[in-house]
Amino acid sequence: METTQPHIIPASAATTAPVITTRQLTKRYGALEVLRGIDLDAHEGEVISILGASGSGKSTFLRCLNLLEIPTSGSLTVLDENIRFRQQGNELRIADQKQVNRLRSQVGMVFQNFCLWSHKTVLQNVMEAPIHVQGRNRQEVRDEAQKALDRVGMLNRADYYPSQLSGGQQQRVAIARALVMQPRVLLFDEPTSALDPQLVGEVLKVMQDLAAEGRTMLIVTHEMAFARDVSSRIVFLEQGTVRAQGTPQALFQGGMDERFDQFVSHFMRKT
Amino acid sequence: MNTSSLTLVGFGPDGWGKLLVIAAGLTLIAALCSFAIGGLLGTAGAALKLSSAPLLRWIGTFYTTVLRGIPEILIVYLFYFGGSLALTHLMHLAGFPGFFSLPSFVIGVVAIGLVSGAYQTEAYRSAYLRLDRGQIEAGKACGMSRTVLLWRIIAPQTLRFALPALGNIWQSVLKETALLSIIGLVELLRQSTIASGATRQPLLFYGTAALLYLLMGQLTGFGIRSVEKRLGRCWER
Ligand SMILES: Nc1ncnc2c1ncn2[C@@H]1O[C@H](COP(=O)(O)OP(=O)(O)OP(=O)(O)O)[C@@H](O)[C@H]1O
Numbered sequence: 001m002e003t004t005q006p007h008i009i010p011a012s013a014a015t016t017a018p019v020i021t022t023r024q025l026t027k028r029y030g031a032l033e034v035l036r037g038i039d040l041d042a043h044e045g046e047v048i049s050i051l052g053a054s055g056s057g058k059s060t061f062l063r064c065l066n067l068l069e070i071p072t073s074g075s076l077t078v079l080d081e082n083i084r085f086r087q088q089g090n091e092l093r094i095a096d097q098k099q100v101n102r103l104r105s106q107v108g109m110v111f112q113n114f115c116l117w118s119h120k121t122v123l124q125n126v127m128e129a130p131i132h133v134q135g136r137n138r139q140e141v142r143d144e145a146q147k148a149l150d151r152v153g154m155l156n157r158a159d160y161y162p163s164q165l166s167g168g169q170q171q172r173v174a175i176a177r178a179l180v181m182q183p184r185v186l187l188f189d190e191p192t193s194a195l196d197p198q199l200v201g202e203v204l205k206v207m208q209d210l211a212a213e214g215r216t217m218l219i220v221t222h223e224m225a226f227a228r229d230v231s232s233r234i235v236f237l238e239q240g241t242v243r244a245q246g247t248p249q250a251l252f253q254g255g256m257d258e259r260f261d262q263f264v265s266h267f268m269r270k271t
Numbered sequence: 272m273n274t275s276s277l278t279l280v281g282f283g284p285d286g287w288g289k290l291l292v293i294a295a296g297l298t299l300i301a302a303l304c305s306f307a308i309g310g311l312l313g314t315a316g317a318a319l320k321l322s323s324a325p326l327l328r329w330i331g332t333f334y335t336t337v338l339r340g341i342p343e344i345l346i347v348y349l350f351y352f353g354g355s356l357a358l359t360h361l362m363h364l365a366g367f368p369g370f371f372s373l374p375s376f377v378i379g380v381v382a383i384g385l386v387s388g389a390y391q392t393e394a395y396r397s398a399y400l401r402l403d404r405g406q407i408e409a410g411k412a413c414g415m416s417r418t419v420l421l422w423r424i425i426a427p428q429t430l431r432f433a434l435p436a437l438g439n440i441w442q443s444v445l446k447e448t449a450l451l452s453i454i455g456l457v458e459l460l461r462q463s464t465i466a467s468g469a470t471r472q473p474l475l476f477y478g479t480a481a482l483l484y485l486l487m488g489q490l491t492g493f494g495i496r497s498v499e500k501r502l503g504r505c506w507e508r
């Protein structure tokens with residue numbers, strides 16, 4: 001198949017400071033090259049949707065940003081701190097786990113499968129990290145946890161266990177758990193993919209409100225309408241590289257990148 | 272049962288009741304100590320078996336294979352004679368002549384603890400393997416250090432999953448303490464033997480001992496099951 005050159009147009013929000021910067025980020029599993037040199041600047045206030053076919057490396061890329069995966073090479077700057085790695089054989093290792101833990105506490109992550117702690121109630125899930133990671137005062141944290149739960153409409157379920165909630169409710173609690181840490185940036189890895197169709201809306205609604213608040217968000221998603229309507233920038237990955245990026249208007253009107261157009265039309269047909 | 276039997280197991284001046292209760296208490300204490308030692312060894316054993324270093328994994332497997340493959344009574348003997356021999360040797364080296372032996376209680380509890388540890392290793396290991404990796408990642412993603420993650424997420428969930436197996440292991444530890452009677456500890460079985468000999472009523476005293484073992488097992492088992500139920504709530508729908 002003949003491929004054309006990728007199309008990149010500069011992002012609109014480039015005036016504010018970058019919150020996350022990657023340069024030539026690569027990730028390899030054995031012989032499999034999953035990320036092949038990704039450059040990205042996520043600026044404060046940007047809502048970036050990361051799109052791409054299954055296996056294009058979206059999750060891997062997102063998980064590199066908070067070091068749940070360690071890149072094979074390249075550099076990563078989070079909140080103005082260059083992540084320190086050390087070389088071990090052909091691999092990078094985290095050089096300073098304290099640095100990584102500190103940055104992780106300022107970068108919230110929401111997972112496809114919610115991943116709430118099943119031995120803790122909703123309220124305990126939300127209070128856990130502020131108390132045991134940030135070392136904040138329990139009373140103060142309780143108030144803020146309740147506020148965060150209220151925001152996502154889950155305060156009335158504060159004493160439930162995760163297993164007693166629907167998927168949509170669990171995901172909203174997971175968002176509250178991330179919010180209570182007052183993160184500078186939020187990462188979402190397919191937050192609605194594990195949900196029954198009728199539950200997707202309630203989660204997208206919460207995310208839309210967060211976007212409207214001006215929060216910095218990176219979202220891996222297959223929700224095309226959401227990506228088009230809510231994000232300030234689309235990043236289209238193909239086989240571990242940024243194939244195209246730009247505003248949703250520019251990309252979704254078509255004709256900018258033929259592979260992106262194919263991807264979208266294929267997707268629209270499938271769903 | 273006639274009046275004289277009741278008097279014999281009773282708490283009167285001619286009765287063995289008080290001694291039997293004390294002996295049952297010793298059985299319970301020995302079981303608790305063995306189980307606790309087994310808990311420490313089991314945690315260490317599980318950590319070894321789950322390690323990424325082949326040598327450590329090998330040590331863990333060696334421990335569980337050997338300790339589960341030898342009859343418990345033999346392990347108690349080995350510890351009893353080996354322990355005294357080693358201690359005597361050490362004391363000679365330190366300049367103290369004569370024969371030394373460790374208290375039967377210590378030897379027995381360590382021996383049974385070691386065996387129990389081998390079984391507890393498997394209980395903790397398989398419980399750990401059932402943990403949801405996603406929940407561990409969620410902990411890392413909010414910046415938890417290894418210690419916080421271990422104590423706040425991994426340990427409670429592993430313990431919860433291991434509880435049913437631990438309940439069974441506890442029951443067998445309780446029964447295995449009867450082996451301590453062969454190295455001279457006056458626990459429930461040994462006390463019953465003494466009483467049988469003195470009164471020529473073996474059936475009466477061994478029967479009483481059997482009932483006491485059952486009673487202790489049932490009561491503690493009931494306790495464990497209610498904890499299990501309480502902790503299990505959050506996994507049920
Ligand atoms: N731990 C791993 N070991 C080996 N290969 C992996 C691992 N994780 C991911 N991969 C491979 O890397 C590639 C990219 O995976 P990734 O999960 O990033 O894709 P994705 O774009 O998120 O796809 P999807 O839309 O299906 O979630 C896939 O081919 C996957 O099989």
Ligand SMILES: [Mg+2]
Binds near residue numbers: 058059060190
């Ligand atoms: Mg993915």
